[in-house]
Amino acid sequence: MRTVDMGRDTNLRDHLFAATDVHQNLEHDDMNHAPSSPVNNVVETGNFDDGPAPVDDMLDDPFNGTNVTSIADVDPQMSSQLIRSGTDQWITAVDISDPVERQIFLSKKELYSKIHLLALQDKFEFHVSRSSHKMLTVACVDRNCKWMLRASSVKLTSIFMIRKFNHVHTCSVDIRRNAHRHATTSVITEHILRKLDNPHRLYDSTAIARDIECEFGVKITYQKAHRAKVAALHMLHGTPGDSFQKLPSYCHVLGERNPGTLTHIEVDSHNRFHYFFLAFGASVHGYMRYLRPVICIDGSHLKGPYKGTILLATDQNANKQIYPLAWGIVDAETNRSWMWFMSNLKELIGDFAELVFVSDWKNSIFNAIAHLFLQSRHGYCI
Known part of the structure; x- marks a missing residue:
């Protein structure tokens, strides 16, 4: 001693305290695999053009032709560091409720979280038909529905851009329901970050569950709300x-x-x-x-x-x-x-x-x- x-x-030294690991019971999304349910309606969407986008991927300017008002969900501090190529104009982050084509996200995870929130908001379920480090393609679980979104990474960066997006659902109303399957802990965590980052507000797990039900019509358990709150606090302030x-x-x-x-x-x-x-x-x-x-x-x-x-x-x-x-x-x-x-x-x-x-x-x-x-x-x- x-x-x-x-x-x-x-x-x-930095490793002065090798604190004992504490396993958090958090739910993680696997973006490289399609969800396991519902099985009956999940099929490969071969009728969509989910191949590479050679013209876009070969652009020297990743933001060429991009409408700056389509850049959403970008953290203000991070977005202030992004300068549009060839000009002195700063890229401005705005909040857009629904994704649009040529919208960019700082990472694949951020895009995936946005799709989850959209599924909760519009009460539908999707599955991942193709996923890699440079590509993400998702489609509605109904094989007859034309809703799909395809995004790929911008050249040599972790930024993802939506290349093609068909936002119209042609599926049955019976398919579109409260999508509990997409109300995962990680999605809720991302959604409540801004509300927790307020020192003047007491935001407990009961209030989190109530807000999720009011905003998306999805009921979550107190335990899931608590896990999301703990994960969000760790993202904001670090772990113990x-x-x-x-x-x-x-x-x-x-x-x-x-x-x-x-x-x-x-x-x-x-x-x-x-x-x-x-x-x-x-x-x-x-x-x-x-x-x-x-x-x-x-x-x-x-x-x-x-x-x-x-x-x-x-x-x-x-x-x-x-x-x-x-x-x-x-x-x-x-x-x-x-x-x-x-x-x-x-x-x-x-x-x-x-x-x-x-x-x-x-x-x-x-x-x-x-x-x-x-x-x-x-x-x-x-």
């Missing part, structure tokens, strides 16, 4: 494992921006996260100058994929409000974890006769205070 003091060693990887950099920036801040990271023998301690410099400064030396300490369980326990050291200001002094993340409330936390706290505030600790009757807290703070006093909550 070793301890890393971020105040002295900030050049940690990614956060562990960024912890050393975060501590380094804290020390630069908040003078007097103390951070400690301890890893196990496999170089994985074990303990973490943090005390903001401003909190320490305020405690040392203005507050009474009476510190309450306690621990509480954490939720999430990695569980653990948070240990807290707090005080009370003149307004009788809780004043956070220091906190730590450990595996559980044990003798070793409390000894480690209290030793870091002692490095901050020292040990003197006027110091008083208040806690519950946990033996691990009593042992740590008795061993480290020989001059202070310790009171119990009754």
Whole structure:
């Protein structure tokens, strides 16, 4: 076991924390295979021209002849980096409800998600008749329906362009129904990204399921809505494992921006996260100058994929409000974890006769205070 003091060693390798893998129960779309149901109506659409588009693929300018108002679903930050060839005109992203020919998408996955949303909106089902790294052809599940869409990649890029699109359905009304099969977790995830990326809105799983039913007429379970929300949050903010990887950099920036801040990271023998301690410099400064030396300490369980326990050291200001002094993340409330936390706290505030600790009757807290703070006093909550 070793301890890393971020105040002295900030050049940690990227693989400092090999956090345990957490398997997310997410549904994934296989764009290279046709869906398995319904079987009776799925046939190869040989009557469509799904071959390569030699003229379009050989264009030196991938956007030659493209109407810029047909460029949809492009992220504004990414679209601002795309400049139309031969001019200084920026390509502008607009929101188009239905796909059109020569519309471009930044990736095949983005195009596939758009087709799924269209199927939910118009209440029909499709199957993939041809799929590769450079080509995607989809058609209605009814062999007699003329609806189809063919897209291919633009020369030497991951951008996909719709080459041919017949948007008219000639299938029976009985075929077109609420397409639950296309309401997958990944599609819902893409659909709710913008709504989740709003810090002023609480968007829970129940609201997600309600919105999907209102917008598309499809009922999804609470569990599917929750999986979609978790996947969307991971896309927006990264996974918990990614956060562990960024912890050393975060501590380094804290020390630069908040003078007097103390951070400690301890890893196990496999170089994985074990303990973490943090005390903001401003909190320490305020405690040392203005507050009474009476510190309450306690621990509480954490939720999430990695569980653990948070240990807290707090005080009370003149307004009788809780004043956070220091906190730590450990595996559980044990003798070793409390000894480690209290030793870091002692490095901050020292040990003197006027110091008083208040806690519950946990033996691990009593042992740590008795061993480290020989001059202070310790009171119990009754």
